[in-house]
């Protein structure tokens with residue numbers, strides 16, 4: 001399978017990286033990005049400062065403006081310590097490998113306690129599983145299927161995902177974002 005690191009936003013869409021007032025990204029997982037329309041709106045509402053621009057501009061008859069590639073909030077927002085519960089973040093927590101056989105092919109999600117037996121769709125009950133293992137386990141409990149996940153599923157911190165993110169470098173990040181993402185330290189083993 002192809003691993004697409006967030007953001008999956010195409011470069012042509014010109015999203016703006018949103019930094020907190022301390023110049024760290026407002027959120028890492030998912031990475032805080034706004035559409036260029038939202039970024040420009042925030043500039044006019046005086047909620048953000050422009051840190052860096054794209055080469056592209058937008059123009060109307062009366063004005064022309066470079067599209068912001070990085071903006072920073074004027075007011076500090078307390079960041080969340082816990083990443084959002086998303087497909088991507090579950091895969092990242094589980095390092096894009098099946099928790100039953102370690103395969104990286106055809107990854108899906110498995111409810112450790114099946115939904116049919118009251119299992120919830122939560123960090124503590126969902127793991128990455130290849131489609132073969134998922135089919136084999138079906139709607140059985142681990143003890144019935146004799147299949148246990150390699151790691152007990154848990155709610156990760158942003159830091160946990162950073163650690164795993166080292167293994168999966170980003171596919172696309174605008175160059176002007178690099179100074180604010182600390183990927184250099186992240187990419188070093």
Ligand SMILES: [Zn+2]
Nearest residue numbers: 098101130133
């Ligand atoms: Zn498997």
